[in-house]
Amino acid sequence: GQSLEQPSEVTAVEGAIVQINCTYQTSGFYGLSWYQQHDGGAPTFLSYNALDGLEETGRFSSFLSRSDSYGYLLLQELQMKDSASYFCAVRGGGFKTIFGAGTRLFVKA
Amino acid sequence: ETGVTQSPTHLIKTRGQQVTLRCSSQSGHNTVSWYQQALGQGPQFIFQYYREEENGRGNFPPRFSGLQFPNYSSELNVNALELDDSALYLCASNSERGGDEQYFGPGTRLTVT
Numbered sequence: 001g002q003s004l005e006q007p008s009e010v011t012a013v014e015g016a017i018v019q020i021n022c023t024y025q026t027s028g029f030y031g032l033s034w035y036q037q038h039d040g041g042a043p044t045f046l047s048y049n050a051l052d053g054l055e056e057t058g059r060f061s062s063f064l065s066r067s068d069s070y071g072y073l074l075l076q077e078l079q080m081k082d083s084a085s086y087f088c089a090v091r092g093g094g095f096k097t098i099f100g101a102g103t104r105l106f107v108k109a
Numbered sequence: 110e111t112g113v114t115q116s117p118t119h120l121i122k123t124r125g126q127q128v129t130l131r132c133s134s135q136s137g138h139n140t141v142s143w144y145q146q147a148l149g150q151g152p153q154f155i156f157q158y159y160r161e162e163e164n165g166r167g168n169f170p171p172r173f174s175g176l177q178f179p180n181y182s183s184e185l186n187v188n189a190l191e192l193d194d195s196a197l198y199l200c201a202s203n204s205e206r207g208g209d210e211q212y213f214g215p216g217t218r219l220t221v222t
Contacts, residue, residue: 004151033209042111042199042213043152050209087151091209095165097142099151 002026004100011106020073020103028093032071038084083107113214121220127188130217132200134181141183144199195221
């Protein structure tokens with residue numbers, strides 16, 4: 001079957017760094033994406049990795065290791081507004097995008 | 110703002126009824142995907158349309174069907190509604206076939222009673 005595993009919940013303090021891991025098992029793999037979703041809102045695209053390594057976009061970075069079927073999202077200088085759910089997603093074969101169940105991030109003052 | 114709109118915002122239907130949800134993509138975005146998101150879960154891929162043809166489908170029964178139109182609008186139709194169909198339905202568009210940066214609409218909250 002196809003599955004993505006990520007922690008259900010992470011808590012961190014304002015200004016800290018947090019890492020959200022994602023492991024995947026899918027038939028076909030074109031890349032790993034990350035999305036942020038605030039309560040009551042729609043998912044918004046954060047980053048995409050097709051090749052191994054680190055991609056940096058401002059305070060957010062994303063990493064991929066294809067050999068380990070593993071990636072992570074790194075959030076630096078956490079702000080209260082970063083409290084949200086974060087989803088990893090894999091674009092696999094057949095033009096399907098599979099999402100993980102999401103990691104709920106709580107940022108405390 | 111992603112430039113993707115959906116209607117209606119909320120909808121209440123009775124089991125066994127049929128429903129049509131609508132999405133308007135960004136101009137130039139030839140690909141639209143539909144997702145079902147249950148509370149506390151990640152979006153589940155229903156299907157994807159590219160240039161008015163279905164080119165990918167998730168594990169949803171045939172009573173879930175769709176259409177995409179040349180004017181970048183699309184529809185999700187669900188027949189014979191079941192209680193488990195209650196969820197947030199999201200459409201997402203992107204400019205490339207099977208591309209990775211998807212722009213989501215605000216969703217339609219469907220409640221089946």
